[in-house]
Amino acid sequence: MRRKHEDNPGTHAPEIILASASPRRSEILSRITDKFTIVTSNVVERAEGSPEEQALFLAEAKARAVAAEHPGVVIGADTIVVIDEHVLGKPGSREQARRMLEMLSGRAHDVLTGLCVLRTDRDTAQLWCEKTTVHFRDLSDREIDRYIDTEEYIDKAGGYAIQGYAAAFISGIEGDYFNVMGLPLCRLVLLLRKTGVDLLS
Known part of the structure; x- marks a missing residue:
């Protein structure tokens, strides 16, 4: 699927393409520019190796799949949650979401986002x-049940959305907040600059 966010001005600037169907990534990117196109990659999200290798592999696979048919500056991203060497992807059911939240309760976990700017x-x-x-602070069974009832866990790595109701579960973060949402904006700006695209000047 291809969707124009807004026409790019001029004929010399390369088109910026976000290779993601995630509305959260689109929302984050739109904080610094409205000149980009959304093209979904349809890449099967399966990879091997360390958590970092998995996130990077999938980010690059998404970017290259889109770039093969849509030339420009293509942004690919993949976000995973890691706790005790276990990679938590997107829960496929309420029960999977419950197990993930029980694992995260009262503990710290890492959110990794692989980025590829091609x-x-x-x-x-x-x-x-x-x-x-x-x-995460300690969560009661009732809190987990009520959260799952919101269905906010759907299509979220780790089974929660930091920008939603789950914000009340979080006692602190170390690092980029937007990374937890799926697109580390500060790092993305720096990678874009290395490709010759400066969105802030």
Whole structure:
């Protein structure tokens, strides 16, 4: 699926393409520019290796899948939650979401986002894995049940959304808040600059 967020001005600037169907990533990117196009990648989200390697592999796979048919500066991202070496993806059911929240309760976990910024006209790619540590307070069974009833866990790595009701579960974070939402904005700006695109000047 291809959706234009807004026409890019001029003919010389490369088109910025967000290779993601995530409304959260689109919302974050729109904080610094409204000149980008959304193209979903349809990449199967399966990978092997360390958590960092998995996130980077999938981010690059998404970017390259889109770049193959849509030239420009393509942004790919993949976010996973890691606790005790266990990678928590998106829960496929209420019960999976419950188990994830029980694992996270009262503990710290890491949120990793692999980033790939690929510029097709220069055949260059910038890769980075951003880490944010999130601390959960102790959650009661009732709190977990009520949260699951909101269905906010759907399509969320780790089974929660930091920008939603789950904000009340979090006692602290170390690192980029937007990384937990799925797109580390500070790091993205720096990677874009390395490809010759400066959105802030």
